Amino acid sequence: MDAAPGRIVIGCWLMDAAPGRAADWLPVDADGRRASVMAPAEQSLLNKLIRHNLVNNQNQVEVLQRDPSSPLFSVKTFEELRLKPQLLQGVYNMGFNRPSRIQENALPMMLAEPYQNLIAQSQSGTGKTAAFSLAMLSHVEPSNKWPQCLCITPTYELALQIGFVITQMGKFYPEVQLAYAVRGSRVPRGTLVEQQIVIGTPGTVLDWALKLKVFDPKKIRLFVLDEADIMIGIQGHQDQSIRIQRLLPKDCQMLLLSATFEESVWRFAKRVIPDPIIIKLKREEETLETIKQFYVVCKEKEDKFTALCNIYGILTIAQAMIFCQTRSMALWLCNRLFKEGHQVALLSGELMVEQRAAVIERFRDGKEKVLVTTNVCSRGIDVEQVSIVVNFDLPVDRDGNADNETYLHRIGRTGRFGKRGFAFNLVDSQDSMDIINQIELHFGRKILKLDTDDLDELERIMK
Numbered sequence: 001m002d003a004a005p006g007r008i009v010i011g012c013w014l015m016d017a018a019p020g021r022a023a024d025w026l027p028v029d030a031d032g033r034r035a036s037v038m039a040p041a042e043q044s045l046l047n048k049l050i051r052h053n054l055v056n057n058q059n060q061v062e063v064l065q066r067d068p069s070s071p072l073f074s075v076k077t078f079e080e081l082r083l084k085p086q087l088l089q090g091v092y093n094m095g096f097n098r099p100s101r102i103q104e105n106a107l108p109m110m111l112a113e114p115y116q117n118l119i120a121q122s123q124s125g126t127g128k129t130a131a132f133s134l135a136m137l138s139h140v141e142p143s144n145k146w147p148q149c150l151c152i153t154p155t156y157e158l159a160l161q162i163g164f165v166i167t168q169m170g171k172f173y174p175e176v177q178l179a180y181a182v183r184g185s186r187v188p189r190g191t192l193v194e195q196q197i198v199i200g201t202p203g204t205v206l207d208w209a210l211k212l213k214v215f216d217p218k219k220i221r222l223f224v225l226d227e228a229d230i231m232i233g234i235q236g237h238q239d240q241s242i243r244i245q246r247l248l249p250k251d252c253q254m255l256l257l258s259a260t261f262e263e264s265v266w267r268f269a270k271r272v273i274p275d276p277i278i279i280k281l282k283r284e285e286e287t288l289e290t291i292k293q294f295y296v297v298c299k300e301k302e303d304k305f306t307a308l309c310n311i312y313g314i315l316t317i318a319q320a321m322i323f324c325q326t327r328s329m330a331l332w333l334c335n336r337l338f339k340e341g342h343q344v345a346l347l348s349g350e351l352m353v354e355q356r357a358a359v360i361e362r363f364r365d366g367k368e369k370v371l372v373t374t375n376v377c378s379r380g381i382d383v384e385q386v387s388i389v390v391n392f393d394l395p396v397d398r399d400g401n402a403d404n405e406t407y408l409h410r411i412g413r414t415g416r417f418g419k420r421g422f423a424f425n426l427v428d429s430q431d432s433m434d435i436i437n438q439i440e441l442h443f444g445r446k447i448l449k450l451d452t453d454d455l456d457e458l459e460r461i462m463k
């Protein structure tokens with residue numbers, strides 16, 4: 001066991017181990033029971049704040065086009081795209097050596113004339129934003145001082161993220177300028193926007209086009225809908241997006257990007273984008289094959305804590321995530337662990353998104369070995385080196401049944417790329433035993449009983 005004085009890491013602040021202080025400092029749910037939920041737009045932003053690299057993906061690309069017999073173009077280098085030299089310089093300056101998997105196919109289509117509409121779907125972090133940013137910069141005629149490319153995105157923060165990418169990529173192309181149509185950016189009535197690229201949220205873009213009339217939507221040649229899956233989850237954005245699209249010229253090129261391709265995204269896409277070519281990057285299936293799953297029978301919360309302490313030595317061999325159902329439980333557990341002298345990080349819903357990113361970043365860098373969290377962290381966030389997951393509380397849905405999907409997301413982050421992973425489930429009642437049985441049945445994989453008092457057995461399974 002780690003005997004160093006414990007510290008709880010919360011957000012970007014390190015707190016000294018004064019028992020009880022963390023609890024005073026952090027607000028806890030009034031009912032103490034509600035699980036943390038993260039809005040999709042926040043989740044997406046969080047991913048971008050903590051990810052500095054391309055998510056490498058060698059999966060198959062599927063292309064569905066109107067005329068299946070027409071040849072498919074794909075490129076292996078940025079040179080083949082015949083970009084303007086200033087843009088090629090910008091791309092290399094960002095450290096991109098070659099197009100990502102989705103970019104190999106999407107970029108030639110985004111840049112080819114006559115322009116074609118495109119829907120591109122690939123997982124978060126695979127290079128979609130970088131691709132359309134390059135397309136926007138390429139399409140602009142810099143001597144024309146009016147908006148020619150328009151991108152709409154669900155939130156203010158995501159708009160700023162895209163703007164940041166375009167600014168970096170266009171670093172050596174200063175003639176092209178960018179305007180943000182987001183809350184708070186005021187353009188006086190009667191003036192005209194001169195920047196060639198506009199990025200904004202749907203409401204403000206509509207205001208700019210219709211109420212303030214600071215740009216002419218009929219002069220837009222490229223329209224991009226980024227984060228379509230998130231867009232449709234935000235009330236009102238769908239209709240506003242369609243209203244914007246109707247203001248644009250008939251021959252305006254349209255690109256729609258999404259990380260998922262669920263039915264709702266597809267319906268939205270069909271309403272907005274006429275005759276699109278569709279590019280999809282197949283997803284790696286999450287499986288439980290390389291993960292060894294165990295359950296530990298405990299009497300109640302204290303007993304679960306003891307069981308956790310028994311396996312704590314194992315957790316710190318690699319890196320572990322411990323999931324609790326509520327914020328207050330996560331905080332309680334963190335406090336207890338740290339009273340025992342363990343250094344753990346706490347990630348929970350009341351932190352600001354940047355604070356959460358800082359916690360995950362520290363964990364990813366190995367500065368903490370154990371992360372205690374609620375469901376906020378169970379999706380989307382990749383920390384590759386996690387090899388152990390503890391379900392301090394089992395994932396249940398509103399009706400108290402097993403939440404198999406969340407279970408898979410939680411433990412699916414271990415055992416990736418053929419590596420071994422371990423999942424420990426702490427069971428404290430007949431109800432939770434029933435949940436284990438439901439999970440076993442659902443995935444058709446055995447969850448083995450483990451006695452955490454038996455250190456020899458523990459050592460044996462870890463070998």
Ligand SMILES: Nc1ncnc2c1ncn2[C@@H]1O[C@H](COP(=O)(O)OP(=O)(O)OP(=O)(O)O)[C@@H](O)[C@H]1O
Binds near residue numbers: 125
């Ligand atoms: N060709 C490339 N080579 C190297 N890095 C790249 C390349 N394209 C993009 N990246 C980097 O990969 C990361 C993810 O790219 P990007 O944000 O474009 O992905 P995305 O598919 O839009 O993700 P999301 O769905 O989360 O918005 C960024 O840090 C970006 O700078």
Ligand SMILES: [Mg+2]
Binds near residue numbers: 128129130226227
């Ligand atoms: Mg993106």
